[in-house]
Amino acid sequence: MDDQPSHRIHISDMLILLSRRRQGEEGVSRVRQKEKPSSLHTMARRRQLFLVLLALSITGFIDHVNAEANEIESSGESPAHMPDSEGIESDEKSKSEESADATEGAPGGGGEKCKDRHDLCKFWSSIGECGTNKEWMEDHCPVSCDVCNGTMTCIDRHRLCNFWAAIRECETNAVWMLSNCARSCKACKGKSISSHGGSRADGGFREEDCTFVTTHEDTSHRKTISINDVRNSNANFNCAPTQQPPNCNRNLCYHLRFRTFDGTCNNLKESMAGSAFTALMRLKAAALRQWTQRPDFLFHPVETIFSGCFAASSLLFLPAVRIQIPHHSNALLMQWGQFIAHDMAKTTMLNNQECAACTSNQGRCFSVFLSRSDPTFGRFMCLPVARSTPVCGTGISNFREQYNENTAYIDGSMIYGSSDRDQFLFRQGAFLKTKLVNSRVFPPIDKNNNVVAGDDRANIFVGLAALHTLFLRQHNRIAATLQRVNPHWDQERIFHESRKILGAILQRITYTEYLPRVLGDEFERRIGAYPGYDNQTDPAVANEFTSCAFRFGHGMIQEFYPFLNERFQHVGGIPFNEGMFKSQHIINNGIDPLLRGLITLPAKMPQRLTPAVTERIFGNSDLGSINIQRGRDHGVPPYTKWRKFCGLPEVKDFSDLNSTMSNKVIIDNLKVIYKHVDAIDMYVGSLLEDPVRDSLVGPTLGCIIGEQFKRTRNGDRFFYENEKVFNGEQLRQIKKITMARVLCDAGDHFAFVPRKAFNVFKPTSSADLLRCDEIPDIDYNVWKEELAI
Numbered sequence: 001m002d003d004q005p006s007h008r009i010h011i012s013d014m015l016i017l018l019s020r021r022r023q024g025e026e027g028v029s030r031v032r033q034k035e036k037p038s039s040l041h042t043m044a045r046r047r048q049l050f051l052v053l054l055a056l057s058i059t060g061f062i063d064h065v066n067a068e069a070n071e072i073e074s075s076g077e078s079p080a081h082m083p084d085s086e087g088i089e090s091d092e093k094s095k096s097e098e099s100a101d102a103t104e105g106a107p108g109g110g111g112e113k114c115k116d117r118h119d120l121c122k123f124w125s126s127i128g129e130c131g132t133n134k135e136w137m138e139d140h141c142p143v144s145c146d147v148c149n150g151t152m153t154c155i156d157r158h159r160l161c162n163f164w165a166a167i168r169e170c171e172t173n174a175v176w177m178l179s180n181c182a183r184s185c186k187a188c189k190g191k192s193i194s195s196h197g198g199s200r201a202d203g204g205f206r207e208e209d210c211t212f213v214t215t216h217e218d219t220s221h222r223k224t225i226s227i228n229d230v231r232n233s234n235a236n237f238n239c240a241p242t243q244q245p246p247n248c249n250r251n252l253c254y255h256l257r258f259r260t261f262d263g264t265c266n267n268l269k270e271s272m273a274g275s276a277f278t279a280l281m282r283l284k285a286a287a288l289r290q291w292t293q294r295p296d297f298l299f300h301p302v303e304t305i306f307s308g309c310f311a312a313s314s315l316l317f318l319p320a321v322r323i324q325i326p327h328h329s330n331a332l333l334m335q336w337g338q339f340i341a342h343d344m345a346k347t348t349m350l351n352n353q354e355c356a357a358c359t360s361n362q363g364r365c366f367s368v369f370l371s372r373s374d375p376t377f378g379r380f381m382c383l384p385v386a387r388s389t390p391v392c393g394t395g396i397s398n399f400r401e402q403y404n405e406n407t408a409y410i411d412g413s414m415i416y417g418s419s420d421r422d423q424f425l426f427r428q429g430a431f432l433k434t435k436l437v438n439s440r441v442f443p444p445i446d447k448n449n450n451v452v453a454g455d456d457r458a459n460i461f462v463g464l465a466a467l468h469t470l471f472l473r474q475h476n477r478i479a480a481t482l483q484r485v486n487p488h489w490d491q492e493r494i495f496h497e498s499r500k501i502l503g504a505i506l507q508r509i510t511y512t513e514y515l516p517r518v519l520g521d522e523f524e525r526r527i528g529a530y531p532g533y534d535n536q537t538d539p540a541v542a543n544e545f546t547s548c549a550f551r552f553g554h555g556m557i558q559e560f561y562p563f564l565n566e567r568f569q570h571v572g573g574i575p576f577n578e579g580m581f582k583s584q585h586i587i588n589n590g591i592d593p594l595l596r597g598l599i600t601l602p603a604k605m606p607q608r609l610t611p612a613v614t615e616r617i618f619g620n621s622d623l624g625s626i627n628i629q630r631g632r633d634h635g636v637p638p639y640t641k642w643r644k645f646c647g648l649p650e651v652k653d654f655s656d657l658n659s660t661m662s663n664k665v666i667i668d669n670l671k672v673i674y675k676h677v678d679a680i681d682m683y684v685g686s687l688l689e690d691p692v693r694d695s696l697v698g699p700t701l702g703c704i705i706g707e708q709f710k711r712t713r714n715g716d717r718f719f720y721e722n723e724k725v726f727n728g729e730q731l732r733q734i735k736k737i738t739m740a741r742v743l744c745d746a747g748d749h750f751a752f753v754p755r756k757a758f759n760v761f762k763p764t765s766s767a768d769l770l771r772c773d774e775i776p777d778i779d780y781n782v783w784k785e786e787l788a789i
């Protein structure tokens, strides 16, 4: 009798209808078709509920609740009902549409059998259906009916559950609330796992507890750090703050599926591994006495023969030596390098203004002193350089350590930021905030015509701002597609799934298109095939990588960047320095002309720096000197030590350099400037090495860069190829993505692109161009999750 079709009404449908008052009618018919159990007994309960609801509705209570909820939501607190980005069709979701039990493919889904197969299971169980319609319910809703041997989780999946329960959402929005806030609604049936949350004694979760998809990381029990916290600490205390390691079991069900913003709990055992707001790791101990707070070179064992870094920098700038460009790559490769450098590291620096007076300013400045006779800089006493900020508590009686504000993982830190507390700056529900200019979508634009992204260096070069724009659009495109594919997903779910896919795209392009070009023959040896996730691998960014090795890209900067129209004809361009903090070039003209220019401009080999970098950066500075000085500031051991570290033939004398630097003049100049081979700075020595076959860099840089990217990949639980991150079909789709496809997807209007976007393309050979519809694309339908019925 309990399962009579005629009894399948429909108070739950009414509840859905009512809760849908704010969301429109879409989806109602679909819900009506669902098969559900019923009973006479529950009919009475439902009627009661309905009357209460009706009464509340009449008194306007619901509107009040809605107003409150909307207020919270618009302040960025709630996952649902966020207004969409400009230019993106609004499509608000009903809380009731969210599939609470959509565990298909979820890591640790708790087993096939013990899984609720209907999104209303919790609700039905709360009105007694487990008893009155036992057979159907135990079959379809085993978790909610507690027949899973204690795996029923009685938890709140949102940190506002308590609040919503207090304002009686459990009654007025029962379906969604009972599924997502069972504990606060006191709707836990049978053995709930613990009064605090999961089945661990401390309220933490086990993998088998996670029979649902949670899109909310509860950070209420720990204080996360925001960029403002870092800025304030930097300004007030001249040091950068760290945070306490979180207990990953508290949010295990979230951590199994999605990255945190700050990278904590990527490694579930070492919760801080690779996380933002921590010290850079070191491959080799810092050079001597760096802990005294005073720049290392003053104490270097070969200090008397240690050169001033300005003189050393001049080695890198040798206009007479023409570096031929045998490389088949283009200038977009340089731009990708910077984009990824900013994903992996952002070293905090002390305030540079204080250094203008060319004093040491109590260990806060480390300016480069200049020769009066220098033709370019002779009129200045120094190039002001602020020291990198020490991690609080370091550099007093121990080594001074430098701080990474971004996560070490390739996860889009530069797009999404690295703190849950900074999200409001650039995020709007499932989407990233946008600004529409001349019918083109951009990130928000500030009063200085700079784009606003997850990383405040986004405008340092207009090409970088173009990639930020491209990937912001790509995120929003993915989010809009997922919204269509899974109309029952809420904004939070769409945001996190899109972020996950975008992170995979960044990784895919980096490991299959970018790194093989940078490392050439060394790629296989230093990085090789993916062996799977290793929780013993530390993914943290090495100090030596970011303060020296990966800055090789500064040598790829060129003097002039052309702009090309859709027929790949020149329509102008800008000198490099005109593109620094000048994002209006792309805001006015779109990103395509600049990107086409990068595609057609052959890559510059990085072994020497161009005058735009050594003379005119920031108007009148020298990035070569700054890089060398940064290495010394961080206590990076000299070049010869890295030869040994990398297992390369040791360099004990200047003559040993012959085997790795074919240019004799360079070796002679090194002798003049450094006097002792052990004094050569890592940045200088490693950049001057001849490139390995088919590669952009020499063996020492290949070793340090390869070492970093191998750890970055193998130590990332969310690396796109790791099992359980995506299911087999999704992974197959992700493997189709290329930079060329992203240009097609998210450029202003690329009709044609080269199949290999990092290959230099000559406008004369249009045979190399493909129509965008010839470039493979991801089929997002494989992300479709059926609402279980």
Ligand code: HEM
Residues within 6 Å of the ligand: 334, 335, 336, 337, 338, 341, 345, 346, 347, 348, 460, 461, 545, 546, 547, 550, 551, 552, 553, 554, 556, 557, 580, 623, 626, 627, 630
């Ligand atoms: C496109 C033009 C670029 C400009 C204007 C630029 C400028 C800068 C500046 C001013 C710094 C800070 C220097 C310091 O004070 O220590 C820096 C850091 C850095 N750059 Fe570049 N850069 C560019 C391209 C690149 C490229 C192509 C790469 C790599 C392929 C790269 C890698 C890095 C790295 C790894 C850092 C250190 C990041 C950190 O730890 O915070 N840059 N760059």
